[in-house]
Amino acid sequence: MPKISIIVPVYNSALFLERYLDSIINQTFQDFELILIEDGSDDKSPQICKHYQQKDRRIQLFYEQHSGQSVARNLGLTKSQGKYICFIDSDDYVTSDYLERLYEVIAQEKVDLVSCQMRGESYLKSLTPKESGKLTYFQTNDDLMAAYLQESPFSFGPVTKLYHRALLEGIYFSEHKIYEDYYFNYQYFSKISSEVAIDFVGYFYIQNQESTVRKSFDLRQLDNITEQHKVIKEVKEKYPEYLPIAAYNLAWGYYWIIIKCLALLKENKAKSKEYLKLIRNYLIDDQEILQRALALKTKREKWTIKMVKSCPNIIWWAYNIRFYFK
Template identity: 35%
Template sequence: MSVECTADREPLVSIIVPVYNSERYLPTLLDSLLSQTYHNLEVICINDGSKDSSLQILNDRSSQDARVVVVDKENSGAAATRNVGLDRATGEFLCFVDSDDYVMPTAIERLVGIAVEHYADAVIFDMDNFDDATGETSPTNAVVKEFVPSRTVFQLKDIPNFYKRIVGFTVNKLYRSSYLKEMHLRFPQLGAHEDMPFTYVALSAARTLYYLDETLYYYRRSREGSLSDGTNDDYRFMVNALESFRLELVHYDLWDACKRDFINYALHMCHWKYTVLSRRYRWAFGGDCRRNIFKQFDITDYDQSYFYDSDDYSFFMRAAYPSLSYRIASSGMYFVQKAVRAFE
C-alpha cells in the first residue's frame, strides 16, 4: 500500500548523521538540513566521541529545533555510529548524510515525492564533489549514466554489471525504512570499505529502484579531521568488505540472483585496488590475488564470456597467469598486452 504525500501528510524522514570532530563544517550541514523545503524530519546526529566542540554545536541546535536528535557515545568508527542511527530511526524513509557535506534545499522533497509516486524502495541521486580548498565542484560519477535508466523504475536484474554501474556510496540514496528494518541490515565494522556491503545489499534487496539524475548533494573533499581512514595501501580491508558483502547476499537469499554481478564486481575491485596501491604494495597484492583472492571470490571458475569488462578480465589474466600472459603478449595478442602495460 502506497504512502500518500500531501500538504497535511508528509511521511517522516530520518536523516542519520555520524559526527566526528566536525565543528568547522557542522553549522553549514545543519543549516542545509533544517532549511529543507520538506519539514517532517528527524535529524539524528550521533557524536562519535568528538574532541572538539561538535557536541556543543549539536546540543545548541537541538535546543533551537526539536527535529535535531543528539546521541553522544564513545568513539567507535563510522559503521558503528551509523548503526546507532539506524536503531534510533523512526521515519518511513531514511538517508545518510556526512557531517562535513551539504544538501540542496529541495533534496528531501524531491526524493520523497519520487519514492511515494513510484513506490520505490530506494531512490538514487547524483552528488558532486566540493573541494574545500578551492571551492570548486566536480562530478563524482556515482552513477554510470549510459548504463542506468533515469526517471523510471528498475531492478538490479535490469542492469548487467550492476555493482560497477552504481557506486556504493552511502550518502546518495534515500531508502524506504520498512524493508531495511525487516532485514535488520547493518553496517559491518571492518575498518574501511564499510559502505560497500550495506549499500549494495540494500539495493539488491530493493523491489523497485529509481535513479534521479539531479545533483542534490555535495561531498566535501580536502577536509581536515574527516572520518576517512588511512588504509589505502592495506588491501585486506577491501577483501574483508567483499567477503562480508558475499556473506550478506547469501544470508538474505540474494546470492543466486546476484552471483554474476558480484563476481564481476570482485574482479573489478581487485583491478581498481591494484591501480591505487603505491608501487611497493602492488607486487604483494598481485601475488595474493593469484594465490588466494581470485579463488576466494570464484573468479577462477569462469572463462572470459562470464565477465562483462574486457579490461578487468585482462587484469585477471595477467595477475593469474603471469608467465603465460608474457608469452601470449609477445605473440601479439592485444588484450593481454594491455594487461601487461597495467602492471608496469
C-alpha cells in the first residue's frame, strides 16, 4: 500500500497536463499512487493520461462522463489506498520536494493535517521571497476552526494539504456542485484537533480562464451561497462564537457573485439584470444572518451589497453605463 494517494480530476487540461504530471512523477518522495480521473475531456487529455499511465505503474486511470470535479474527487477517494490523501488540480503543479516536505511533518509531528502555502505562477517571475520553513502549530479544534474560517493560514480548497485517509471516512464532496470544497474542508476541520502549517510555497496554480472562479456568471455560481449555508448551519450549533466570521464569508461570497453577475453585462444585459434580481431574493432571505457578520473591509463591498438588496436596477444601470463608456 502506498503511503500517499494523490487524487486528480482531469478535464480539458492538455495545455498544462504534461508539466503537472512531470512535477508529480519526479517527486523526491516516491511512495505514492497517482489516481487520475479523466472526466470526459474533448481535448488530448485522455491520450496524455494514457501515455503516462503506460510509463509509470503508480498511475491509475479511471474514466467519468463529464460528471464534474466533485464526482471525480469522490471516485478517487473510493479508489485510494494510501494512508494519506493529497489533492492536486491538473492545471497546476508542485515543487519536486512537495510531498516529501508534507509527509515528513505529518509523520514526525503525528498531527491530523499538514498544509503549505500556494502562489500563482507569476510569483516565480518576481524575486524569490524568503521562506523560513517555520512550523505553526494548532493544537485544539477551536483554534483550527477559527483559523480555517478566517482562511489563514489555510485556504478553503483541498489543495496544499495532506489529509489522514482514516479521518476522511464519511466525508465527501457535494456532487454536481461548484465551490463544494468549502463544506468538504469544514467537515474535516470540525473532526480534527491538530495541524501544522509550513512556511513553504510548494504549490503553484495557473491563471486558467476555464477555472470555476474565472468563468462568467451562471446560475451554478449560486452554489457558493448554498454551500456556505451548510457551514453556517453547523457553526451556529457547534461554534456560535465564530458565527460572525462565517457570516462575513457569506457576505463576501455575495459580493463576489454580484461582481461576476454585473460583469455579465458585456455578454448578455438581459440575463445580467434577471440574475441580479435573483441574487437580491437570496440576500433578503439571508438578511438576518448577514446582520451578524463582521464588517466588510471596503466601502465598495459594503455599497455593492447594500445597493443590490435595496435598488438592484440602480446598480445595474450604473455598471451598464460604465461598460458602455469603457
